Amino acid sequence: MSGLSNIIKKEVRELLTPATFLPIVLVALIFGALGTSIQGIQENAQAPPMIGVITEDTGSFGNITSTILHTHAKVVYNATLSSDTQTGLTTVQQKNGVALIVIPQNFTARINHGEPGTLEVFWVMKGAGVFDTIPSSILESLISQINTNISRSLIKGNSTKNATFVLTPTQSIQTTYFKGREFVGLSPTVIISTLSQQSLLIPIIMMMIIIMAGSIVITSMALEKENKTLETLLTLPVKRTSIVTGKIVAAALIGLLLAVIYMIGMGYYLNGLNATGGAGLAAYGLVLTSMDFVWIGVSLFVTLIAGLSLCMLLGTFAKNYKSAQTLTFPITMLALIPMFLTIFADFDTLPLGLKIFTFAIPFSHPMMAPRLLLFHDYTLVIAGIVYVGIFAIIMISIVVWVFKTDRLITGSTTKLPWLKKLFVRRRF
Amino acid sequence: MTAVEVQNLVKNFGKFQAVKGISFSINEGEIFGLIGPNGAGKTTTLRIVSTLLTITSGSVTILGHDMTKQAGEIRKLISYLPEDAGAYKNLTGRGYLQFIANFFEPKQHREMLEKGIKITDLGVRIDDRVDTYSKGMMRRLLVGRALMTNPRLAILDEPTSGLDVINAQEIRKLIKNTAQSGTTVLLSSHNMLEVEYLCDRIALISEGKIVEEGKPRALMEKYKARNIEEVFIEVVHE
Numbered sequence: 001m002s003g004l005s006n007i008i009k010k011e012v013r014e015l016l017t018p019a020t021f022l023p024i025v026l027v028a029l030i031f032g033a034l035g036t037s038i039q040g041i042q043e044n045a046q047a048p049p050m051i052g053v054i055t056e057d058t059g060s061f062g063n064i065t066s067t068i069l070h071t072h073a074k075v076v077y078n079a080t081l082s083s084d085t086q087t088g089l090t091t092v093q094q095k096n097g098v099a100l101i102v103i104p105q106n107f108t109a110r111i112n113h114g115e116p117g118t119l120e121v122f123w124v125m126k127g128a129g130v131f132d133t134i135p136s137s138i139l140e141s142l143i144s145q146i147n148t149n150i151s152r153s154l155i156k157g158n159s160t161k162n163a164t165f166v167l168t169p170t171q172s173i174q175t176t177y178f179k180g181r182e183f184v185g186l187s188p189t190v191i192i193s194t195l196s197q198q199s200l201l202i203p204i205i206m207m208m209i210i211i212m213a214g215s216i217v218i219t220s221m222a223l224e225k226e227n228k229t230l231e232t233l234l235t236l237p238v239k240r241t242s243i244v245t246g247k248i249v250a251a252a253l254i255g256l257l258l259a260v261i262y263m264i265g266m267g268y269y270l271n272g273l274n275a276t277g278g279a280g281l282a283a284y285g286l287v288l289t290s291m292d293f294v295w296i297g298v299s300l301f302v303t304l305i306a307g308l309s310l311c312m313l314l315g316t317f318a319k320n321y322k323s324a325q326t327l328t329f330p331i332t333m334l335a336l337i338p339m340f341l342t343i344f345a346d347f348d349t350l351p352l353g354l355k356i357f358t359f360a361i362p363f364s365h366p367m368m369a370p371r372l373l374l375f376h377d378y379t380l381v382i383a384g385i386v387y388v389g390i391f392a393i394i395m396i397s398i399v400v401w402v403f404k405t406d407r408l409i410t411g412s413t414t415k416l417p418w419l420k421k422l423f424v425r426r427r428f
Numbered sequence: 429m430t431a432v433e434v435q436n437l438v439k440n441f442g443k444f445q446a447v448k449g450i451s452f453s454i455n456e457g458e459i460f461g462l463i464g465p466n467g468a469g470k471t472t473t474l475r476i477v478s479t480l481l482t483i484t485s486g487s488v489t490i491l492g493h494d495m496t497k498q499a500g501e502i503r504k505l506i507s508y509l510p511e512d513a514g515a516y517k518n519l520t521g522r523g524y525l526q527f528i529a530n531f532f533e534p535k536q537h538r539e540m541l542e543k544g545i546k547i548t549d550l551g552v553r554i555d556d557r558v559d560t561y562s563k564g565m566m567r568r569l570l571v572g573r574a575l576m577t578n579p580r581l582a583i584l585d586e587p588t589s590g591l592d593v594i595n596a597q598e599i600r601k602l603i604k605n606t607a608q609s610g611t612t613v614l615l616s617s618h619n620m621l622e623v624e625y626l627c628d629r630i631a632l633i634s635e636g637k638i639v640e641e642g643k644p645r646a647l648m649e650k651y652k653a654r655n656i657e658e659v660f661i662e663v664v665h666e
Contacts, residue, residue: 227514227515227516227517228510228512228513228514229513229514229515229516231475231480231508231510231513232508232509232510232513232528232570232573234479234480235478235479235480235503235506235507235508236503236528236531237500237503237504237531237532238503238531239500404482405482406441406480406481406482409475409480409481410441410481
C-alpha cells in the first residue's frame with residue numbers, strides 16, 4: 001500500500017463516522033419533507049385564483065373584463081348588483097377565495113368618454129408570507145391582461161383618444177382585508193413586501209445569535225475534553241448546574257455581543273431598504289408598542305437559553321474541536337429553517353404538519369413574534385414562550401443529568417448503550 | 429480516623445468489568461499507593477474515589493461521607509490530579525491557579541495562590557501563558573494546583589508521569605511533605621521505586637482485583653524480594 005493510499009484510507013475511516021453523517025442525513029430528511037410540503041403550498045397557490053365577480057356593467061368593456069375573469073379564474077360568487085358587495089365578500093372569504101372584483105355600471109361609459117374605467121378590487125389576504133403573494137399576483141396579472149385586451153379593442157376600433165389613455169384604459173381601487181383589518185388603497189403584494197422588510201430583522205438576529213453562541217458552547221465542551229481540563233473541573237467544589245449555567249450564560253453574552261456588532265451594520269442596510277419603498281403601515285395601526293418589544297425580548301431570551309442548552313447537550317458528544325464543528329451543523333440548520341419559513345410563508349397558512357414542525361423548533365418563536373404582535377395575536381406568542389421555556393427546562397435537566405453520568409469522562413453511558421453505539425468513533 | 433473506606437467496589441462499562449469487587453481503607457495522613465500494570469483498574473478506582481465515575485455496586489466512604497449520596501460534600505475535601513491533565517491554554521500559570529482558588533472560600537484565595545506559586549516553583553514563568561510551558565512545567569503547575577487547596581484527601585494519578593528525574597524527585601518530596609502536614613494521599617503509579625519511597629501502604633491491583641496489600645517493607649520480607657517490582661511479579665505469577 002502506497003503512502004498516499006494509506007493516508008487516504010486512514011482519513012476516510014476517521015471521518016466516516018455516524019457522528020459525522022447522522023446530522024447531515026437528518027437535515028437532508030428534514031429538507032426533503034419541507035420541500036414536499038412547500039411544493040404543495042406552491043401548487044395550491046399557483047392554481048387558478050378563486051374570486052367573486054360583481055358585473056354591473058353590461059357594456060362591451062365590462063363583457064371583456066367579465067369574460068377574462070370567468071375564463072382564467074374560478075368564480076365562486078357571481079352577481080350583478082354592487083349592493084351585493086358584502087355578501088360577495090363573505091362568500092369569497094368562506095370559499096377561501098382571493099378577491100372580489102366589482103365592475104361598476106359606468107365602466108364602459110367612462111372608457112368611451114376617454115376616462116379610465118375603474119375596477120374595484122376587494123382582496124381577502126390569508127397570510128403574510130412571500131408564498132401568500134402568489135394568488136394575488138396571478139389575479140394582478142389577470143387585471144393587467146384585462147387592461148391589455150381593452151387597449152387592443154380600442155386600437156382595433158380606431159380610437160381617437162390619446163395614446164397614454166389607450167395603453168392604460170383601466171385603473172383599480174384596491175382594498176385589502178387581513179386579520180380583521182381593512183387596508184384601503186393597498187394590495188396584498190405591497191403589504192407583504194412591507195411586512196417582510198419590517199420583520200426580517202428578528203429572524204436574522206436570532207439566527208446569528210444561535211449560530212455564534214451555539215458554536216461557542218459546543219466548542220467549549222470539546223476544548224474541555226481536548227485540553228484535558230474537564231476531569232479537574234468536575235472534581236472541584238462547584239455544582240454541575242453552575243458549570244452548565246455558567247457556560248450557557250457566558251456563550252449567550254458573547255453571542256449577544258457579536259449579534260449587536262453584526263446588527264449595527266445590518267440595521268443600516270435594512271434602514272436603506274425601508275427608505276427605498278414600502279407602505280407606511282403605522283397609519284393602519286400596525287406598529288409595535290414598547291410592551292410588544294418586551295414580549296419579543298422575553299421570547300428571544302427564553303429561546304436563547306433553550307437553544308444553548310440544546311447546544312450544550314450536543315457538546316457533550318464532541319470529543320474534540322474537529323467533531324465540535326460537525327455538531328454545529330444541525331443547530332445552524334435548525335436556525336435557518338424557521339428563518340426561511342417565516343419569510344416565505346405565514347404560520348396561519350401552513351399545512352398542519354408544517355405548523356407542528358415550525359412550532360416544535362424553539363427558534364421559530366422569536367422569529368414569528370414581531371408579525372404576530374403587529375396583529376395583536378398574543379396567544380401564539382405566549383404559547384411559544386411557554387413551550388420554549390418548558391423545552392429549556394427539559395434540555396437543562398438532561399444536560400445536568402448527563403453531567404452526573406459517566407458519559408462525559410468515558411464518552412458513553414451504560415444507561416444509553418444505543419447512543420454509545422451511534423456516537424463512538426470507529427477505531428482504525 | 430479512616431479517610432477512605434472502599435467496600436466490594438465493582439465498576440462495569442457495559443459488559444466489561446473494570447473493577448471486580450475491591451476493598452481497601454486508608455487512614456488519615458497516610459500515603460496509600462495503588463500499584464498495577466496498564467488496564468488493571470487503577471485509574472477507574474481513582475476516578476470513582478474522586479466522584480467522576482458512578483459506582484456499579486459496593487460502597488465508597490470518604491472522610492465519613494457516602495460517595496453516592498454526598499458527592500458534593502466530598503468535592504470540598506478532595507483534590508484530584510488526573511494522569512494526563514491539562515490547564516486552560518489561554519490563561520497564565522498565575523491566572524489558572526487564581527481560577528481554581530476562586531472555587532474555594534474567598535478568605536483562603538490569597539493563601540492558596542501563594543502556596544500554589546511556591547509549589548510550582550516556576551519563577552517569572554508563572555506569568556506566562558500556559559500554552560508556552562514545557563511538559564515538566566505543566567505538570568508542576570498541575571501538582572501545585574492539586575496541593576495548594578489544602579485538601580484532606582489528595583488523589584494523584586501517576587503524579588510524576590512524563591517528568592525527568594530531577595522534577596520527579598522534587599514532586600515526590602512535595603507529596604511527602606504534604607502528607608506530613610496532615611493530608612491523606614491516594615496515588616497510583618507504574619514506578620515501583622517511587623511507590624517504595626513514598627507509600628506507607630500499598631495495594632497491588634491486577635485485572636480489577638486487589639491481589640496483595642500491606643506495607644512495602646513487610647511485603648518485600650513476605651515474598652523475600654529485593655524491591656516491590658519483584659513482589660508484584662511474584663504475586664501476579666502466583
